[in-house]
Amino acid sequence: MKKIIGCGNLLLKDEGIGVHLIEYLKNQPLPGNVELIDGATGGFDLMPHILGAEKVVIVDAIRAEGKPGDIYKFTPDDFSTDSFPKTSLHDITLKDIFQLMQKLGTVPPIVIFGVQPKVMEWGMELSEEIEKILPKLSKLVIEEIRKD
DSSP: OEEEEEEOOTTBGGGGHHHHHHHHHTTSOOOTTEEEEEEETOGGGGHHHHTTOSEEEEEEEBOOSSOTTOEEEEOGGGGOSTTSOOOBSSSSOHHHHHHHHHHHSOOOOEEEEEEOOSOOSSBSSOOHHHHHTHHHHHHHHHHHHHOO
């Protein structure tokens, strides 16, 4: 089974981009072998969803030097150096999870899409800039999950 995992805190506006994307994808045509997962604020709770999957695409907000709505694409190999910046806005970073999974066993192919947020304050709606990128982000994620 291939899995799309959307991470984020819905209570902090754009920080919830991954979870908003999962809701958006529920209304899009997807291959039959894809499971959508609300990863919430992630952490070690993501591990059972990742280990044993055929392929995983993760979507989360990231801190980057771009403008709001910029989309970045990573793989776990990009997280392998100590100089890689902390990109997750959660306490446990994806880098922490990948390092632990590598010690536990085989890690499936993983692609991470990170979105630069605009607004990180109380509220459940996305900012206009981030809301506008949902179709583009959805297309990128679906194209990626279809790849072998």
